[in-house]
Structures are given as C-alpha cells and as structure tokens.
Amino acid sequence: MTTQVEDEAAVPRPAGTPPTPGVVRVAGDLDMHHLEEVRSTLLRAIAEAPPGTEVLIDLVYSSFCDSSGLEALLTARQRALESGRTLRLGAPSHQMLRLMELTDTAWLFEMGPAPRVGGAAAGPLD
Numbered sequence: 001m002t003t004q005v006e007d008e009a010a011v012p013r014p015a016g017t018p019p020t021p022g023v024v025r026v027a028g029d030l031d032m033h034h035l036e037e038v039r040s041t042l043l044r045a046i047a048e049a050p051p052g053t054e055v056l057i058d059l060v061y062s063s064f065c066d067s068s069g070l071e072a073l074l075t076a077r078q079r080a081l082e083s084g085r086t087l088r089l090g091a092p093s094h095q096m097l098r099l100m101e102l103t104d105t106a107w108l109f110e111m112g113p114a115p116r117v118g119g120a121a122a123g124p125l126d
Contacts, residue, residue, distance in 0.1 A: 022049045023115050027061035030069025038069065042076035051084040060091040060114035065099055077108060090114040
C-alpha cells in the first residue's frame, strides 16, 4: 500500500472551487516507510498556515499508524503550538485512537470529523 500525503491548498481544483485552507489529507499508512513524507508535508502546512489558524489532518483514508507515524503527529503538534497554530486530527481510525490510548497521547490532540468538501465527506486522493 502506498501512502499519499497532500496539502489541500496545493491540490489542483476545478475553476471556482477554492482549496480548503489548512487541510492535509493522508491516505494509506502512517508508518516508518512514509515518515519523512508525512513529517515534511505536515511541517510545511503548519509553516504556511496563518498564525492563529487550525491545521486539520484528514485521516479518513488512513487506517494504520505505528509509533513513527505517531511521532510525526506529535512533532507537528509541537511545531503548531510553538508557532501559534492549532492541529486537529480529522476522523482518526480506531487503531490510531487505540495507539494513542496505550501511549497516553490522545489527550494532546484536538479531534473531530473529517472536513466536508462541497457538502459531502472528503474523498480519497487521486
């Protein structure tokens, strides 16, 4: 399985369809094989978001997270806090929630549903 990580603001859109600011979509595994791609995309999205805004990580199409994926999320959270932004996990999987429960890190994250695009839940990456 490949993992795709995209900053929503960088995704090409049909004319007249604005990007969802501060949304990073992840599809696939958050594991050691994809650590650098995930970490660099998250840190770039945080750096480019205006201070005081929220960066949402859309996890609706990511069902697995290992300790290295969790480390990338924790690093991104810390960077967001240091730079005056917030980080929210959108639709984390049951497995990811269990990992965060076991590591006592769930309380560190804001969590909520995946973002909606055009009135419907966000779809997978192309």
